[in-house]
Amino acid sequence: MKIYSTMSREKEDLKTLFKDKIKLFVCGPTVYDDAHIGHGRTYISFDMIKRYLEFKGYSVFYLQNITDVDDKIINRSKERNIESSQLARKYEKRFIEDMATLNVTSVNYFARATDHMDEIIDQIQRLVDKGFAYVTETGVYFEVSKFDEFGKLSNRNIEELETHRIDVDDSKRSSNDFALWKNREGEEFAGEPVWDSPWGKGRPGWHIEDTAITEKYFGAQYDIHGGGLDLIFPHHDAEIAQIEAVSGKSPLVQYWMHTGFLNVSGEKMSKSLGNFITIRELLKEYSPETFRFFVLLTHYRSPIDFSEVSLHQAERNVSRIKNYIEALDEAIAAEYEKGNVSDNIAEILSLDESEIREELLEFNYHGTAYEAFDECVDQFFTSMDDDFSTPKAIAAIFPFIKQSNKDLEERKISIEDMLAVKHFFADVSEILGIDFLDYKDETSANDEALLEIIADVRAKLRAEKKYDLSDDIRDKLVQLGIEVSD
RNA sequence: GCCAAGAUAGCUUAGAGGCGAAGCGGUUGGCUGCAGACCAAUUACACGGGAGUUCAAAUCUCUCUCUUGGCUCCA
Structure with a gap:
């Protein structure tokens, strides 16, 4: 199993820190609006990654934070004249609903920033004590020049950054220094959410919640940290600085995984361009399965161009696979009805559909005598093992279906092989999070x-x-x- | 300015030194009362331009042209 890490910029063999356990943290959303299809892309990708690692036999704990205190949330809540915590709860709920709709079900625990205020304050205090952070009248700042390796993830050096940043806050020693804690005392901040701290009333900076949360649940070092490509700088570099400074241990994680952007018709999705699409809007037109398949048709690190044509293509691809499974089921049923099957198999086939799935485990699909199928299985898993190359894995399926449709028609496949094929597609469904075995429309x-x-x-x-x-x-x-x- | 990613048949993409690329769309035929699904053939000896390395290049090297993205908050 190979995983590409942004830190080394190459694919590395997967080595876990502790036996078959993997600790996975992925940066979650700031909940101030409905999640858009770019979020969908990222979280579907990591959902697939978690599913595949578990399929490979790893026990994965997938932790995700929810940023529920931040400038955007506060501004939005002022506009709407409601409590910022209320706004955050509302969109957090809608986010989790959207994820469930997309069958993104693999997150084990969502950790809110505001539920970890003690850990955040404690981590800032230790950074101050160790001399990596300093206190001013406006807050607490991380002193970037104290952390030699700052920028090692994004490959940037401090001098380069100096010239490109304009910062109005002259209480900071350097424009590169970033806020750990923002003081919010005084009338101009009336109505904003604040917490007590040794430095006065205020709220945390953006980067500190993730390291406070991961330190609490995972410790100073863990296996995989993921997020969108846009978080590499400054967010992830800041995280590295914070936790490595506080713990004195390096590296923070073994693998940095970043998902590529989703563009709309070749352009970046943004509100000003008017091409901003929320998951909810999309799902009025297309099924969650179509969107999932569309996402997985592209490698998770590559940019995806979102367009009606591509969505339609994904839709047709899903139904092509489902049509095949339907034909396969019919062929299996035909054999069963003709009494051409062994007693053991007859017993299995007499069960309900859901029970049959459990029994499919008996039919091993590796190294069957069915050659076209064997090639498909082989390419599928070889590709998945190579940094989760879903496009290549999926590409293995279509030539097989073409061949197999013909073989089914000519009744050239043994009942055991047909059940092995079904077993394979049950596993593919589990890995990709799309139930290909369910080709019936949902009806009451x-x-x-x-x-x-x-x-x-x-x-x-x-x-x-x-x-x-x-x-x-x-x-x-x-x-x-x-x-x-x- | 700095740093990335990319240019593959009508469309959307996969591949990454030699092996019939895939899906969608179009056309024709098979199956069918018809349509869909499915099958077959065809569109189709595809890889941005130029040079080089090699017995062999979409694939490696150089160069040019163009596109997109990042460098401030962002998944």
Whole structure:
């Protein structure tokens, strides 16, 4: 298993700090508005990464912070004339709902900044005590010049930074120094959320919450830290400085993983350009599965260009896989009904769909006699092992489906191999977080019964060769988004 | 200015020294009462321009052109 680390700028063999345990931290959102599709891209990618690592047998603890105190939240809440904590709770809830809709279910614990104020203050105090931070009348600042390796993640040096930054705060010793604690006493800050600290009432700077949270749950060193590409500088460099200064240990993490940007029609997504799309808006038009597949069709580090065409392509790809599984199920059922299967298999196939899935484990899909399938399985896992190359892994599936559709039609696949194939797709579904085995549209039991009646009527009409009427019903059903196949 | 990523068939992309690229779209045919799904053929001996290395280059090197992104808050 190879993972690309931003620190070394190359793929490295995965080595865990402790046996089969992996501690994974990914920077979460600032909850001041609905999550957009760029967030979706990043969190779907890390969801897949966690799923695959667990599939490989690692026990992964995935921790994510929620930034619920920050300038943007405060400004927005002032505009809306509500408490900033109320605003943050609202969007936190909506964020978690959005993630659930996208089947991003792998985060083990969400840690709010405001729930870790003691840890934050304690870490700042230790930085001050060790001489890495200094106190002014406006707050507490990290003195970048005290930390020799500052900028080692983003490959920047301090002198270079000096020239590019204009900073109005002259209480700081250097413009590069960043806030650990912002004092917010005085009338101009009335109504802002504040916490007591040894330096007066105020609130934490942006970077400190992550290191306070990770230090509490993971300690000073852990395995993987992830986030969007845009966080490398200054956020992640600041995190490294804080925790390595406080602990005296290096490196903070073994692997820095960063996801690429999602652009919209070749341009950066921004509110001013009017191409800002929230997850909620997107899901009015496309299914969560379509968006997930669209995301995974590109390597997690590469930029993705979001467009209707690409979304549509992803949609068709998902249904192509599902159509194949449907054909596979039909072939399995046909064998079963003909009594062409062993007693053991017959017993399994008589179970409910959900129970069959559990029994599929019996059918090992590595090294089967079915050659086309073998190549697909091999390429799928080789690609996933190579820095989670989902595009290459997915690319292995389509030629196989093409071949296998033909083989199914010619009944050239043994029942054992068919079940092994199904087992493989069950695992693929688990890894990618898209349930390919579920090709039926979601309908309630009532709808189901209703559709059955309509299907019966159509069957009778067609038997009487009244095609005009039966086709008319079919067209209208299709218009409603209900697929009909005869 | 500094630092990245990229230019592959009509479209969207994968690949990264020799092996029929994939999906979507178009056309034609098979199956079907028709349509869809599926299958086949075709569009299609594709890799931005130029030079070099090599028996062999989309792939490596150099160079040019163009595109996008980052360098202030951002996933």
